[in-house]
Amino acid sequence: MAVLDDIREKLIDGDMNGVKEGVNQALEQGVEPAKILNDALISGMTQVGQLFEDGEFFVPEMLVAARAMQAGVAILKPRLVEDDVKPIGRVIIGTVKGDLHDIGKNLVAMMLEGVGFEVVDLGTDVTPEKFTDALTEHEAQLLGMSALLTTTMPAMRAVIEKLKEAGLREKVKVMIGGAPVTQNYANEIGADIYAPDGPSAARKAKQAMGA
Template structure:
């Protein structure tokens, strides 16, 4: 359908007006919200992720594409709810205690949302207790932690210990990332997944569900 192709291309180009008007046009044509989401928005963000990982897109291009996607999802959300369309999973995400950096965390959240996950974004300087409470409240299956400072990296381990103490560690996949974070550190503290950027976070989260 031409309108779905328009939505797809508008998101890839970071054309917010084109994407949102395309979504409204698709809804007016009677196209199912789930089809708009999957064939228009998620397909486009998957391609944006591929372009980024292959070095054809950089952070600015990914950001404007993600913003076009988010504006479109905002229009679709009530329709998806009415149609009882379920997200792939729920992700509680935040920058750990003591760290106020959020650009990387925001990009990961955008890419995960663009892949079909529901995001519960706790912001920055998030205590272990807040992560635990959010997982319990939202019945989330994933928790994403970000750190940009080496001094705040230990908060990731503290949070994992808090998840164990609260009895919720077994029911969530823990993903960590940030400039100083490595796969080795993820292994050391017992995280399930390490992602170096938004596209790899989205891909690995889907893989963890057996969807990629």
């Protein structure tokens, strides 16, 4: 469908206004909101993630594409709620206690939204208690934690211990990332997923949900 192809191209180009115009145009043409979401916005964002992993896109291009995607989703959201379109999963995300860095975490959150997750972003300096409370409150299936400092990495282990105490560990997949974080560290603390960047986080989160 030409209008969906156009939205997808505009999203990949990071053209926020073009995406908004395209989404409104598609709605006027009677295209179902879920079809616009899946066949234009999510497929476009998936392509952006692939371009990043192939080394053709870098963080700035990914950020502008993600913002364009969010602008399109904002228009669709009320219609999707009306149609009872469910996200593929719900994610709690935050930067761990003692760490105030959020650029990488924000990018991961946008990429997760871009592939169809509902994201609850707790921000930075998030305590283990706040993570577990949010998981319970929102009945989320996935927890994403970020750390940019080696000194704050142990907070990730503390959150996983807290999940065990709260009886939540078996109910949720734990994904970690951040500049000093490695697959080895994820294995060491018992995290389910290690993601070095936004696109891989989105891809691995989808796989974890069987989507």
